[in-house]
Amino acid sequence: MIRDITIGQYYQTDSVLHRLDPRTKLMGTLVFIVSMFLADSWIGYAVSAAYLAMIIRLSHVPVGFIVRGLKAVMILLLISVSFNLFLTAGEHEILSFWIIHITWEGVQQAVFMAVRLIFLIMGSSLMTLTTTPNQLTDGLETGLGWMKKIHVPVHEISMMMSIALRFIPILVDETDKIMKAQMARGADFESGNLIERAKALVPILVPLFVSSVRRATDLAMAMEARCYHGGENRTRMKPLRYAGRDRLGYLVMAVYLGLMIALRSLL
Amino acid sequence: MGIIKAIKLTYDYIKRDEEGSPTGVNRAVDHVDIDIASGEFVAVLGHNGSGKSTLAKHMNALLLPTEGTIWVGEKDTADEDNLWDVRRMAGMVFQNPDNQIIGTVVEEDVGFGPENIGVPTEEIWKRVDESLEAVGMTAYRYHSPNKLSGGQKQRVAIAGVMAMRPQCIVLDEPTAMLDPNGRREVLRTVRELNRQEHITVVLITHYMEEVIEADRVIVMDDGRIVMEGTPAEVFGRTDEMKRYRLDVPQVTELAWELKKDGLPLSDGILRIDQFVDEIMAVYRETGR
């Protein structure tokens, strides 16, 4: 059940996008998000769509795989679309029935909202689809290194993320094991009302919590034994280095962002 | 002076009540003297709670002595300035293979130690290659540690320690959570490192078979060293071992029982072939 979530997954293949420096991709994602808030016309959205389509092509990730990720946020999408559809006031009423008024402006708003959300999700999932979790934390640590000056614990946060990534599969396995052990003793996780089900989870969460604390203590000791003492004076086995394709990437981003700004102010 | 030397090493865990105020002490290590020579393979035996892990953690400055002194490579571990030298000199491998691997890819985990001590990138790669080769895990360098067997995970952990170029490795029950195959795998690796790379090994275990190849066995009970000697010497004192709630290898125990019944066998027989030879000799002499 927990394994079915595809958002944030990595799609293993070889493409330019996979080989880009994670910092470039982080910046690209940021640029794309910003551009989605700049778009306010059909042409604007058309340009974004073309841009997104180009990047998906470059990523070699099947479109179907990306679209599947949308399922997880379907509810969110439906809610925001209906809000826009039903609650936008406007001149041109299309349908009026009891307390429901649908206007032409509402339809337009709803469509824009849906497109914006779908593009945002597709755009940002491209980031995780083409970047291993390791590269992602590396990119965050190096790319946000300047924030250390304002006392943001960048190294610590990225270390926490990579440790979480290492232990999530272990904890998922462990949860599975504990659940099966409890089921063998007659525990029932599937029936009963919400409160009863929540109560049934207690015998899973308690041992899981205890073992996590034990793991954390062990891990801290193992890290210390291997001379870990925070990010200071640390070297890297795989330092990040920009290549020619990254410079090209930044150029493409700049052109796209410029175009989106121009479209907004001209139209 | 050996690579690890301790004089009157004593460690107290402080017992606390529910509010966290101290109520007393639990002496886990009690006036221990040891002297381990460079290149030696020392096994430490002892019942649960006899203070083995506490002693081991002193060899890596993870714990500092309450009383007494321990030197690693002639450096006093209690001196703050020596901390990183001590940890670099004596690497440590722990019991639970899952809880000591930090990297999400095998080779990155092996590189973790060198990264911490500021080794330049190219040198890190060299060390990672060599360490993986030394433990025979080169083929798995791009794998996720989660997909490896217990024995393989422990070998990765050993490689992680080797990449720091230690002179000594301390292994605290590295095989306790492994199946017999994994145990053999890890033990073979440790033995090879000792013989070929001349790494000093301190192996804590409670499996008797793992001790046979050691140069020296130390038996701990209740925080003290109670027996010390070659495996044959220590296992030869079978009744004493039993008093400390420790087993001896099956063949040693059989020989010991036969000797009690009057057969003229030597003390501390460790190997089946040696046992067979002696029994045959007795048979030829007495005609029984």
Ligand SMILES: Nc1ncnc2c1ncn2[C@@H]1O[C@H](COP(=O)(O)OP(=O)(O)O)[C@@H](O)[C@H]1O
């Ligand atoms: N973190 C701790 N806090 C308090 N007491 C401890 C702690 N760790 C170990 N002890 C106690 O110290 C003694 C020795 O433990 P340990 O060194 O773990 O023995 P061994 O490794 O031989 O099983 C035991 O009595 C144990 O209960």
Ligand SMILES: [Mg+2]
């Ligand atoms: Mg122990």
